[in-house]
Amino acid sequence: xxxxxxxxxxxxxxxxxxxxxxxxxxxxxxxxxxxxxxxxxxxxxxxxxxxxxxxxxxxxxxxxxxxxxxxxxxxxxxxxxxxxxxxxxxxxxxxxxxxxxxxxxxxxxxxxxxxxxxxxxxxxxxxxxxxxxxxxxxxxxxxxxxxxxxxxxxxxxxxxxxxxxxxxxxxxxxxxxxxxxxxxxxxxxxxxxxxxxxxxxxxxxxxxxxxxxxxxxxxxxxxxxxxxxxxxxxxxxxxxxxxxxxxxxxxxxxxxxxxxxxxxxxxxxxxxxxxxxxxxxxxxxxxxxxxxxxxxxxxxxxxxxxxxxxxxxxxxxxxxxxxxxxxxxxxxxxxxxxxxxxxxxxxxxxxxxxxxxxxxxxxxxxxxxxxxxxxxxxxxxxxxxxxxxxxxxxxxxxxxxxxxxxxxxxxxxxxxxxxxxxx
Numbered sequence: 072x073x074x075x076x077x078x079x080x081x082x083x084x085x086x087x088x089x090x091x092x093x094x095x096x097x098x099x100x101x102x103x104x105x106x107x108x109x110x111x112x113x114x115x116x117x118x119x120x121x122x123x124x125x126x127x128x129x130x131x132x133x134x135x136x137x138x139x140x141x142x143x144x145x146x147x148x149x150x151x152x153x154x155x156x157x158x159x160x161x162x163x164x165x166x167x168x169x170x171x172x173x174x175x176x177x178x179x180x181x182x183x184x185x186x187x188x189x190x191x192x193x194x195x196x197x198x199x200x201x202x203x204x205x206x207x208x209x210x211x212x213x214x215x216x217x218x219x220x221x222x223x224x225x226x227x228x229x230x231x232x233x234x235x236x237x238x239x240x241x242x243x244x245x246x247x248x249x250x251x252x253x254x255x256x257x258x259x260x261x262x263x264x265x266x267x268x269x270x271x272x273x274x275x276x277x278x279x280x281x282x283x284x285x286x287x288x289x290x291x292x293x294x295x296x297x298x299x300x301x302x303x304x305x306x307x308x309x310x311x312x313x314x315x316x317x318x319x320x321x322x323x324x325x326x327x328x329x330x331x332x333x334x335x336x337x338x339x340x341x342x343x344x345x346x347x348x349x350x351x352x353x354x355x356x357x358x359x360x361x362x363x364x365x366x367x368x369x370x371x372x373x374x375x376x377x378x379x380x381x382x383x384x385x386x387x388x389x390x391x392x393x394x395x396x397x398x399x400x401x402x403x404x405x406x407x408x409x410x411x412x413x414x415x416x417x418x419x420x421x422x423x424x425x426x427x428x429x430x431x432x433x434x435x436x437x438x439x440x441x442x443x444x445x446x447x448x449x450x451x452x453x454x455x456x457x458x459x460x461x462x463x464x465x466x467x468x469x470x471x472x473x474x475x476x477x478x479x480x481x482x483x484x485x486x487x488x489x490x491x492x493x494x
Contacts, residue, residue, distance in 0.1 A: 074109070101128030104475050106459065114457045117469045117483050121461075122278070122310050124341030126389045127474040133340050133385040140381040149177065149374040156380035163387045164347065167319050169328040173352040176367070177345070177375040181309035181335035182215025184346035185271075188331045189219045190369055191350060192269040192303040198357045198365050203268040207261055207302075210242045213279035214271065214307050223271050225280065228442065241267075245277070246285045258293055262300045270297045271305040274321035274329075275425060278310040282430035282468045284423050287324040294327035303354070304329040313337040313390060314399045315470065317426030330354055340386030341472075345379035398473045402427045402480065406469075409484050418494035420465075430468040431487065433494070439465045449490070456486045 072080075075094050084095065097109040104127060106114040116124065126133070144154060161175040178187050189206070196203040206223055214220040221230045222237040230237065241261045246254040261267065274290060277283045294304050306329035311321035315337065322329055331354065334347040358367055373379075389395055406424040413422055413431075420432040420439075435445050443464035453460040453467075460467045460483075469483060 103127040103129075104472055104479055112457055114454070114459050115475075115479055115483060116459050117471050117475075118459055118461055119337075119470050119472050120341060121336075122315070122470050123336045123339075124472045125313060125337045125386060126340050126395070127472045128341070130340060130385075130389070132389060133342050133382050136385040137342065137378055137382050140378055144377045146373065146376055146378070150370060154375070154377050154380075156377045156384060157375040160380045160383050160387070163384060164334075164349065167391075168332060168349055169320070169322050171328045171330075171351045172332060172349040174350055174355055176348045176350070177371075177380075178348065179344050179371050179373050179376070179379075180215075180346045181307075181333065182217040182220045182346075183371065184309060184333040184335050184348050185214045185223075185305075185307055186217050186219045187346070187348040187369060188305045188307075188333050188350075189223065189269065189271070191331060191348065191354060191367065192305060194367060195303060195354055195357055196268055198360075203266050203301075205261075205264075205267045206238075206240045207258065207267055207270045208240050208242055209245055209272050209277070211245045211277050211280035211283065212271070212273060212307075213277070214273075215309075228440075245280075245283060246289045247283070248286075251286070251289050254289070255292060255296070258296060262296060262302060265300055267297075267300065267302045269303040269305055270294075271307060274306045274308060274311060275316060275324060276311060276321065276428065279463065281432065281463050281466050282423070282428055284425050291325050291327050294325065294329070298327065303331060305331045305333065307333045309333055309335045313386075314396075314473065315427055317399060317403045319390075338386065339379055339382040340389065342382040342386070343376075343379045344373075345376065345383055395473055399427055401477075402471065402473065402475065405477065405480055405484075413488070413491065416491055418491050427473070428468065428470050430466055432466045435465045452490055453486055458483055458486050 074097050078095060098106050099109050100107045104115050106116050140156065147154060164175055165172060176187055178184050208223045210225065212224045214224045218236060221233055223240050226234060243254050243257040244250060275285060275287055297304050306322050308320055308322065312334045318324060331348060331350045335345065338347060339345050358365060403426045406429040410422050410424050418434055420434045422431045433445060435443060437444055441464045445465040446462040449462040449467055
Protein backbone atom coordinates (compact mmCIF):
# COMPACT_ATOMS: atom_id res chain seq x y z
CA UNK A 72 0.00 0.00 0.00
CA UNK A 73 1.41 3.42 -0.98
CA UNK A 74 1.32 6.60 1.11
CA UNK A 75 -1.73 8.04 -0.67
CA UNK A 76 -3.74 4.88 -0.04
CA UNK A 77 -2.68 4.99 3.60
CA UNK A 78 -3.75 8.63 3.74
CA UNK A 79 -7.19 7.81 2.34
CA UNK A 80 -7.60 5.01 4.87
CA UNK A 81 -6.64 7.05 7.91
CA UNK A 82 -6.90 10.84 7.45
CA UNK A 83 -9.80 13.31 7.29
CA UNK A 84 -8.63 16.45 5.46
CA UNK A 85 -10.03 19.96 6.15
CA UNK A 86 -12.50 21.67 3.80
CA UNK A 87 -12.56 18.51 1.65
CA UNK A 88 -15.39 16.09 0.77
CA UNK A 89 -14.70 12.48 1.67
CA UNK A 90 -15.78 11.34 -1.79
CA UNK A 91 -15.47 12.57 -5.36
CA UNK A 92 -12.25 14.55 -5.12
CA UNK A 93 -8.78 14.03 -6.52
CA UNK A 94 -6.17 12.39 -4.34
CA UNK A 95 -4.00 14.82 -2.36
CA UNK A 96 -0.47 15.44 -3.58
CA UNK A 97 2.25 13.88 -1.48
CA UNK A 98 4.79 16.54 -0.51
CA UNK A 99 8.16 15.08 0.42
CA UNK A 100 10.07 18.29 1.13
CA UNK A 101 9.94 22.05 0.66
CA UNK A 102 12.50 24.80 0.22
CA UNK A 103 12.11 28.49 -0.52
CA UNK A 104 8.88 28.99 -2.49
CA UNK A 105 8.82 25.39 -3.74
CA UNK A 106 6.87 22.35 -2.61
CA UNK A 107 8.41 19.10 -3.87
CA UNK A 108 6.15 16.14 -4.68
CA UNK A 109 7.05 12.46 -4.56
CA UNK A 110 7.01 12.33 -8.36
CA UNK A 111 9.54 15.13 -8.80
CA UNK A 112 7.37 18.19 -9.34
CA UNK A 113 8.30 21.64 -7.95
CA UNK A 114 5.20 23.66 -7.12
CA UNK A 115 5.36 27.41 -6.38
CA UNK A 116 3.58 28.01 -3.08
CA UNK A 117 1.94 31.29 -4.09
CA UNK A 118 -0.40 31.31 -1.05
CA UNK A 119 2.26 30.71 1.62
CA UNK A 120 0.61 27.43 2.66
CA UNK A 121 -2.61 29.06 3.91
CA UNK A 122 -0.95 32.43 4.51
CA UNK A 123 1.51 31.30 7.19
CA UNK A 124 4.90 31.20 5.49
CA UNK A 125 6.81 34.49 5.49
CA UNK A 126 10.42 33.64 4.70
CA UNK A 127 10.22 30.53 2.55
CA UNK A 128 10.08 26.87 3.46
CA UNK A 129 12.88 25.24 5.39
CA UNK A 130 14.58 28.50 6.30
CA UNK A 131 17.90 27.44 7.87
CA UNK A 132 17.97 30.26 10.44
CA UNK A 133 14.58 29.33 11.88
CA UNK A 134 15.32 25.59 11.67
CA UNK A 135 18.66 25.92 13.47
CA UNK A 136 17.15 28.04 16.26
CA UNK A 137 14.31 25.55 16.80
CA UNK A 138 16.76 22.63 16.77
CA UNK A 139 18.89 24.22 19.47
CA UNK A 140 15.84 25.05 21.57
CA UNK A 141 14.55 21.47 21.27
CA UNK A 142 17.74 20.27 22.95
CA UNK A 143 17.30 22.76 25.81
CA UNK A 144 13.60 23.06 26.68
CA UNK A 145 10.87 21.66 24.45
CA UNK A 146 7.90 22.53 26.68
CA UNK A 147 6.82 23.41 30.20
CA UNK A 148 3.47 24.26 31.76
CA UNK A 149 3.04 28.05 31.51
CA UNK A 150 0.97 28.49 34.67
CA UNK A 151 3.47 29.23 37.45
CA UNK A 152 6.47 28.91 35.11
CA UNK A 153 8.00 31.03 32.37
CA UNK A 154 10.94 30.86 29.96
CA UNK A 155 13.21 33.11 27.94
CA UNK A 156 11.74 32.44 24.45
CA UNK A 157 8.26 33.56 25.59
CA UNK A 158 9.61 36.64 27.38
CA UNK A 159 11.76 37.64 24.41
CA UNK A 160 8.88 37.15 21.99
CA UNK A 161 6.56 39.29 24.11
CA UNK A 162 9.17 42.06 24.14
CA UNK A 163 9.72 41.71 20.39
CA UNK A 164 6.00 41.88 19.63
CA UNK A 165 5.33 44.83 21.90
CA UNK A 166 8.18 46.70 20.22
CA UNK A 167 6.38 46.61 16.84
CA UNK A 168 2.70 46.43 17.78
CA UNK A 169 0.72 49.69 18.17
CA UNK A 170 2.05 51.65 21.13
CA UNK A 171 -1.12 51.21 23.17
CA UNK A 172 -0.58 47.44 23.46
CA UNK A 173 0.68 46.40 26.90
CA UNK A 174 0.59 42.64 27.44
CA UNK A 175 0.76 39.38 25.50
CA UNK A 176 -1.43 36.33 26.09
CA UNK A 177 -0.37 33.11 24.33
CA UNK A 178 -2.56 30.43 22.76
CA UNK A 179 -1.96 28.09 19.83
CA UNK A 180 -3.70 29.21 16.60
CA UNK A 181 -5.75 31.97 15.01
CA UNK A 182 -9.14 30.73 16.19
CA UNK A 183 -7.97 30.47 19.79
CA UNK A 184 -6.35 33.91 19.59
CA UNK A 185 -9.77 35.32 18.68
CA UNK A 186 -11.55 33.18 21.31
CA UNK A 187 -9.19 34.64 23.90
CA UNK A 188 -9.95 38.18 22.69
CA UNK A 189 -13.70 37.65 22.94
CA UNK A 190 -13.52 36.07 26.39
CA UNK A 191 -11.12 38.80 27.52
CA UNK A 192 -13.62 41.45 26.38
CA UNK A 193 -16.65 39.76 27.93
CA UNK A 194 -14.92 39.23 31.27
CA UNK A 195 -13.69 42.83 31.22
CA UNK A 196 -17.30 43.91 31.70
CA UNK A 197 -18.18 40.98 33.97
CA UNK A 198 -15.39 41.91 36.40
CA UNK A 199 -16.95 45.36 36.70
CA UNK A 200 -20.52 44.06 37.07
CA UNK A 201 -21.53 45.87 33.88
CA UNK A 202 -24.19 44.37 31.64
CA UNK A 203 -22.53 44.72 28.23
CA UNK A 204 -22.88 41.50 26.23
CA UNK A 205 -23.57 42.39 22.60
CA UNK A 206 -20.98 42.15 19.82
CA UNK A 207 -20.89 44.00 16.50
CA UNK A 208 -19.10 42.41 13.52
CA UNK A 209 -18.79 43.13 9.80
CA UNK A 210 -20.83 41.06 7.37
CA UNK A 211 -18.71 38.51 5.52
CA UNK A 212 -16.26 38.12 8.39
CA UNK A 213 -14.25 34.99 9.03
CA UNK A 214 -12.58 34.75 12.44
CA UNK A 215 -12.09 30.99 12.84
CA UNK A 216 -13.86 27.68 13.27
CA UNK A 217 -14.33 27.40 17.03
CA UNK A 218 -17.76 28.24 18.41
CA UNK A 219 -16.97 31.76 19.59
CA UNK A 220 -15.24 32.63 16.34
CA UNK A 221 -18.04 31.12 14.26
CA UNK A 222 -20.48 33.24 16.26
CA UNK A 223 -18.79 36.47 15.19
CA UNK A 224 -18.24 35.32 11.61
CA UNK A 225 -20.55 35.25 8.62
CA UNK A 226 -23.54 32.95 8.96
CA UNK A 227 -23.83 30.68 5.92
CA UNK A 228 -23.18 27.18 4.64
CA UNK A 229 -20.01 26.87 6.72
CA UNK A 230 -21.86 27.53 9.98
CA UNK A 231 -25.39 26.31 9.16
CA UNK A 232 -25.16 23.05 11.17
CA UNK A 233 -24.03 24.98 14.24
CA UNK A 234 -26.22 28.10 14.20
CA UNK A 235 -28.46 26.89 17.09
CA UNK A 236 -25.37 26.80 19.30
CA UNK A 237 -23.89 30.22 18.41
CA UNK A 238 -24.43 33.41 20.38
CA UNK A 239 -26.21 36.33 18.70
CA UNK A 240 -24.16 39.01 16.96
CA UNK A 241 -25.18 42.26 15.24
CA UNK A 242 -23.72 42.85 11.79
CA UNK A 243 -23.01 45.97 9.80
CA UNK A 244 -22.72 45.74 6.02
CA UNK A 245 -19.31 45.35 4.46
CA UNK A 246 -18.16 48.97 3.87
CA UNK A 247 -17.57 48.77 0.15
CA UNK A 248 -16.98 51.94 -1.82
CA UNK A 249 -20.04 54.18 -1.89
CA UNK A 250 -21.65 52.58 1.17
CA UNK A 251 -19.53 54.23 3.84
CA UNK A 252 -22.18 56.62 5.18
CA UNK A 253 -24.79 53.86 5.31
CA UNK A 254 -22.44 51.60 7.25
CA UNK A 255 -21.53 54.38 9.69
CA UNK A 256 -25.23 55.00 10.34
CA UNK A 257 -25.84 51.26 10.85
CA UNK A 258 -23.03 51.22 13.37
CA UNK A 259 -24.35 54.27 15.21
CA UNK A 260 -27.84 52.73 15.40
CA UNK A 261 -26.52 49.46 16.83
CA UNK A 262 -24.18 51.01 19.35
CA UNK A 263 -26.38 53.75 20.79
CA UNK A 264 -28.03 51.38 23.31
CA UNK A 265 -24.72 51.34 25.24
CA UNK A 266 -24.89 47.59 25.91
CA UNK A 267 -22.31 46.60 23.27
CA UNK A 268 -19.30 44.82 24.72
CA UNK A 269 -17.07 44.62 21.64
CA UNK A 270 -16.63 45.48 17.98
CA UNK A 271 -14.55 42.89 16.10
CA UNK A 272 -13.13 43.31 12.60
CA UNK A 273 -10.52 42.17 10.12
CA UNK A 274 -8.71 45.47 9.56
CA UNK A 275 -8.79 46.78 5.96
CA UNK A 276 -9.15 43.40 4.26
CA UNK A 277 -11.44 40.43 4.81
CA UNK A 278 -9.54 37.27 3.95
CA UNK A 279 -11.71 34.19 3.54
CA UNK A 280 -14.69 36.12 2.14
CA UNK A 281 -12.63 37.06 -0.91
CA UNK A 282 -9.80 39.41 0.05
CA UNK A 283 -12.29 42.29 0.17
CA UNK A 284 -10.59 45.63 0.84
CA UNK A 285 -12.04 48.69 2.55
CA UNK A 286 -10.72 52.09 3.57
CA UNK A 287 -8.70 52.84 6.71
CA UNK A 288 -10.55 56.17 7.04
CA UNK A 289 -13.86 54.33 7.45
CA UNK A 290 -12.49 51.93 10.07
CA UNK A 291 -10.91 54.85 11.92
CA UNK A 292 -14.32 56.50 12.17
CA UNK A 293 -16.01 53.30 13.39
CA UNK A 294 -13.38 52.89 16.12
CA UNK A 295 -13.83 56.53 17.13
CA UNK A 296 -17.58 55.99 17.48
CA UNK A 297 -16.96 52.82 19.48
CA UNK A 298 -14.65 54.75 21.83
CA UNK A 299 -17.41 57.28 22.57
CA UNK A 300 -19.70 54.42 23.62
CA UNK A 301 -17.09 52.59 25.70
CA UNK A 302 -16.89 49.59 23.35
CA UNK A 303 -13.82 47.35 23.16
CA UNK A 304 -12.34 47.20 19.64
CA UNK A 305 -10.81 43.88 18.58
CA UNK A 306 -8.58 43.69 15.48
CA UNK A 307 -8.25 40.20 14.02
CA UNK A 308 -4.80 40.49 12.43
CA UNK A 309 -4.33 36.74 12.07
CA UNK A 310 -3.92 37.12 8.30
CA UNK A 311 -2.87 40.77 8.02
CA UNK A 312 -0.10 40.74 10.61
CA UNK A 313 3.64 40.74 9.96
CA UNK A 314 3.79 42.75 6.75
CA UNK A 315 1.08 41.27 4.58
CA UNK A 316 -0.63 44.61 3.91
CA UNK A 317 2.62 46.49 3.28
CA UNK A 318 2.90 47.70 6.87
CA UNK A 319 3.87 45.45 9.78
CA UNK A 320 0.22 45.43 10.88
CA UNK A 321 -2.93 46.63 9.15
CA UNK A 322 -3.61 48.62 12.33
CA UNK A 323 -0.59 50.75 11.44
CA UNK A 324 -2.75 52.43 8.79
CA UNK A 325 -5.14 53.59 11.51
CA UNK A 326 -5.03 56.68 13.71
CA UNK A 327 -7.35 55.03 16.23
CA UNK A 328 -5.75 51.83 17.47
CA UNK A 329 -7.64 48.72 18.60
CA UNK A 330 -7.79 47.68 22.25
CA UNK A 331 -7.07 44.03 21.51
CA UNK A 332 -5.15 42.43 18.61
CA UNK A 333 -5.21 38.77 17.53
CA UNK A 334 -2.16 37.26 15.83
CA UNK A 335 -1.18 33.87 14.41
CA UNK A 336 -0.39 32.48 10.92
CA UNK A 337 2.84 34.30 9.99
CA UNK A 338 4.01 34.70 13.57
CA UNK A 339 6.34 31.66 13.46
CA UNK A 340 7.27 32.17 9.83
CA UNK A 341 5.04 29.19 9.03
CA UNK A 342 7.08 26.74 11.09
CA UNK A 343 4.56 25.67 13.74
CA UNK A 344 1.36 26.67 15.49
CA UNK A 345 1.15 29.65 17.83
CA UNK A 346 -1.49 32.22 18.69
CA UNK A 347 -1.15 35.59 20.42
CA UNK A 348 -3.68 38.03 21.82
CA UNK A 349 -2.33 41.42 22.88
CA UNK A 350 -4.21 44.07 24.82
CA UNK A 351 -3.93 47.51 26.39
CA UNK A 352 -3.32 48.40 30.01
CA UNK A 353 -6.92 49.62 30.11
CA UNK A 354 -8.06 46.01 29.56
CA UNK A 355 -5.55 44.59 32.01
CA UNK A 356 -6.44 46.88 34.92
CA UNK A 357 -9.80 45.21 35.67
CA UNK A 358 -8.00 41.89 36.04
CA UNK A 359 -5.42 43.26 38.51
CA UNK A 360 -6.63 41.52 41.65
CA UNK A 361 -5.53 38.78 44.05
CA UNK A 362 -9.05 37.36 43.75
CA UNK A 363 -8.77 34.21 41.65
CA UNK A 364 -12.34 34.69 40.47
CA UNK A 365 -11.29 37.89 38.71
CA UNK A 366 -8.32 36.22 36.99
CA UNK A 367 -8.51 35.27 33.32
CA UNK A 368 -9.12 31.55 33.73
CA UNK A 369 -8.16 30.45 30.25
CA UNK A 370 -5.24 28.40 28.97
CA UNK A 371 -3.99 25.69 26.64
CA UNK A 372 -1.70 22.73 27.22
CA UNK A 373 0.83 24.15 24.77
CA UNK A 374 0.51 27.79 25.82
CA UNK A 375 3.74 29.65 24.96
CA UNK A 376 5.43 26.48 23.70
CA UNK A 377 9.19 27.27 23.77
CA UNK A 378 9.78 25.79 20.31
CA UNK A 379 7.02 27.90 18.76
CA UNK A 380 8.21 31.02 20.59
CA UNK A 381 11.75 30.37 19.40
CA UNK A 382 10.57 30.00 15.80
CA UNK A 383 8.67 33.28 16.20
CA UNK A 384 11.72 35.09 17.54
CA UNK A 385 13.77 33.82 14.61
CA UNK A 386 11.05 34.89 12.18
CA UNK A 387 10.96 38.31 13.87
CA UNK A 388 14.72 38.69 13.32
CA UNK A 389 14.28 37.93 9.62
CA UNK A 390 11.20 40.13 9.26
CA UNK A 391 12.96 43.18 10.68
CA UNK A 392 15.95 42.90 8.37
CA UNK A 393 16.09 45.73 5.77
CA UNK A 394 16.16 43.21 2.92
CA UNK A 395 12.88 41.64 4.08
CA UNK A 396 11.19 45.03 4.43
CA UNK A 397 12.47 45.93 0.96
CA UNK A 398 11.05 42.67 -0.40
CA UNK A 399 7.61 43.47 1.04
CA UNK A 400 7.70 46.81 -0.78
CA UNK A 401 8.93 45.11 -3.97
CA UNK A 402 6.10 42.55 -4.00
CA UNK A 403 3.57 45.27 -3.18
CA UNK A 404 4.78 47.38 -6.10
CA UNK A 405 4.75 44.45 -8.53
CA UNK A 406 1.20 43.57 -7.48
CA UNK A 407 0.07 47.15 -8.06
CA UNK A 408 1.69 47.14 -11.51
CA UNK A 409 -0.09 43.89 -12.37
CA UNK A 410 -3.41 45.31 -11.20
CA UNK A 411 -3.00 48.40 -13.38
CA UNK A 412 -2.03 46.26 -16.36
CA UNK A 413 -5.10 44.03 -16.10
CA UNK A 414 -7.75 46.26 -14.51
CA UNK A 415 -9.71 46.57 -17.78
CA UNK A 416 -9.96 42.85 -18.48
CA UNK A 417 -13.62 42.10 -19.29
CA UNK A 418 -13.34 38.65 -17.70
CA UNK A 419 -12.65 40.25 -14.32
CA UNK A 420 -15.35 41.52 -12.00
CA UNK A 421 -12.59 43.15 -9.97
CA UNK A 422 -8.85 42.99 -9.43
CA UNK A 423 -7.43 44.49 -6.24
CA UNK A 424 -4.33 44.51 -4.10
CA UNK A 425 -3.14 45.64 -0.70
CA UNK A 426 0.53 45.20 0.07
CA UNK A 427 1.66 41.66 -0.75
CA UNK A 428 -1.93 40.45 -1.18
CA UNK A 429 -3.60 40.48 -4.61
CA UNK A 430 -6.99 39.08 -5.60
CA UNK A 431 -8.77 38.56 -8.91
CA UNK A 432 -12.53 38.01 -8.95
CA UNK A 433 -13.81 36.51 -12.20
CA UNK A 434 -17.13 37.24 -13.85
CA UNK A 435 -19.43 34.25 -13.72
CA UNK A 436 -23.04 33.58 -14.59
CA UNK A 437 -23.21 30.90 -11.92
CA UNK A 438 -22.78 30.93 -8.16
CA UNK A 439 -20.03 33.36 -7.12
CA UNK A 440 -19.74 32.06 -3.56
CA UNK A 441 -17.05 29.76 -2.14
CA UNK A 442 -19.01 26.88 -3.73
CA UNK A 443 -18.79 28.27 -7.26
CA UNK A 444 -18.02 25.56 -9.80
CA UNK A 445 -15.37 27.87 -11.24
CA UNK A 446 -13.00 26.72 -8.51
CA UNK A 447 -13.02 23.31 -10.21
CA UNK A 448 -11.51 24.97 -13.29
CA UNK A 449 -9.18 27.42 -11.60
CA UNK A 450 -7.47 25.08 -9.16
CA UNK A 451 -6.34 22.39 -11.64
CA UNK A 452 -5.37 24.95 -14.30
CA UNK A 453 -2.70 26.48 -12.09
CA UNK A 454 -1.69 23.26 -10.39
CA UNK A 455 -0.91 21.73 -13.78
CA UNK A 456 1.49 24.64 -14.23
CA UNK A 457 3.06 23.82 -10.86
CA UNK A 458 1.56 26.86 -9.12
CA UNK A 459 -0.49 26.55 -5.94
CA UNK A 460 -3.40 29.00 -6.03
CA UNK A 461 -6.30 27.80 -3.88
CA UNK A 462 -9.47 29.54 -5.18
CA UNK A 463 -12.21 31.04 -3.05
CA UNK A 464 -15.00 30.12 -5.45
CA UNK A 465 -14.65 32.35 -8.53
CA UNK A 466 -11.71 34.22 -6.99
CA UNK A 467 -8.00 33.56 -6.87
CA UNK A 468 -5.44 35.38 -4.78
CA UNK A 469 -1.72 35.44 -4.22
CA UNK A 470 -0.08 36.00 -0.85
CA UNK A 471 3.47 34.73 -1.40
CA UNK A 472 6.46 34.24 0.88
CA UNK A 473 8.57 37.39 0.99
CA UNK A 474 11.57 35.59 -0.48
CA UNK A 475 9.81 35.01 -3.82
CA UNK A 476 11.91 36.40 -6.66
CA UNK A 477 10.70 38.65 -9.46
CA UNK A 478 11.18 35.74 -11.88
CA UNK A 479 9.07 33.39 -9.75
CA UNK A 480 6.37 36.00 -9.27
CA UNK A 481 6.42 36.71 -13.01
CA UNK A 482 5.72 33.02 -13.65
CA UNK A 483 2.61 33.29 -11.46
CA UNK A 484 1.51 36.49 -13.21
CA UNK A 485 2.03 34.94 -16.65
CA UNK A 486 -0.06 31.91 -15.72
CA UNK A 487 -2.87 34.19 -14.53
CA UNK A 488 -2.76 36.18 -17.76
CA UNK A 489 -2.76 32.95 -19.76
CA UNK A 490 -5.95 31.91 -17.95
CA UNK A 491 -7.49 35.32 -18.57
CA UNK A 492 -6.71 34.96 -22.29
CA UNK A 493 -8.84 31.79 -22.40
CA UNK A 494 -11.95 33.62 -21.20
